[in-house]
Amino acid sequence: MTALDPDARSSALKDLPGWKYDLAYDALFRELTFSNFDAAFAFMTRVALTASRLDHHPEWSNVYNRVTIRLRTHDCHGISARDLELAAEINTILAASAPTQS
């Protein structure tokens, strides 16, 4: 794992709507607001399942209906391809339509 250089990072962020570069943490950053705590925590559970599958985990905090996520890769002291992958998966979760109901 190597850290992305600033150009690669800027380029990658164009494909990750909602994510920003957090200079202080040298991390990808996204903040989300849900309708209530339950919705926020159900989202976190889904992200946790994805993180477990990718073996790459977010740094995140939750206050009631808000979730703040930072993604960086400890091993390379910066943002790696694994962070981009997790950020893209989180966007897919957020874009997911309602479940098929029967």
Added chain:
Amino acid sequence: MTALDPDARSSALKDLPGWKYDLAYDALFRELTFSNFDAAFAFMTRVALTASRLDHHPEWSNVYNRVTIRLRTHDCHGISARDLELAAEINTILAASAPTQS
């Protein structure tokens, strides 16, 4: 808690789209299919949080992307107002729109 009589039950089911009466279990019944396991389990987490708040819990099973829910009230050996409340909450969860994203 008292069990609903058949007329009250039929009437209540009209306001609970997706739910049926399961005669064998004397329970409210709903089956759901999600896009994958993660989506199914995130939904279950949200229902679990609701159940915890209501102090009334489902009888449910999960196989990959499918979740089967039965609601009945042990104390009254039948379907009670608490089952109707939990069923309505589950429908609200399923109808919930995507999170507000910022």
Added chain:
Amino acid sequence: MTALDPDARSSALKDLPGWKYDLAYDALFRELTFSNFDAAFAFMTRVALTASRLDHHPEWSNVYNRVTIRLRTHDCHGISARDLELAAEINTILAASAPTQS
């Protein structure tokens, strides 16, 4: 993936305390009782995270503080090495000591 033959299955079950062979489902089977719903669902969440990592999922049901788990592999119509792996991981979760607290 191939299904274990009866001898391999019997041999494997000796290393999986708590698990039995469920003939009707041709599955590994374990039933657990927790102190309450919350403890049962927190356990399920931990198993869900493991299942996500292994990309192999249980067939399970929950009624209040009880969790019933069946493991079989759809692709080979029987019990495979992946079921043994998930069963062993579940036993590790159950044996886990209390968290390190600071």
Added chain:
Amino acid sequence: MTALDPDARSSALKDLPGWKYDLAYDALFRELTFSNFDAAFAFMTRVALTASRLDHHPEWSNVYNRVTIRLRTHDCHGISARDLELAAEINTILAASAPTQS
């Protein structure tokens, strides 16, 4: 809801081992380390179920196997009886013995 005065807060903290007063946030504070991410998130799920039942939610963050919790009551701009209750419940969760297995 009223905020505890400093004497009541100090007295209450004596019954809440592991918790400290966080002056900067005017909050109860506890930091926990688990064996891995899965254990940390399963714990968070159990706390979330408790929070849902109490209708009182933590301010918390998670980085891999670490969970940091702050408890304060927005409505009274300080620490209230509800924070003490949630802190005590979290301690009970942490002290819980292994599940009854059968």
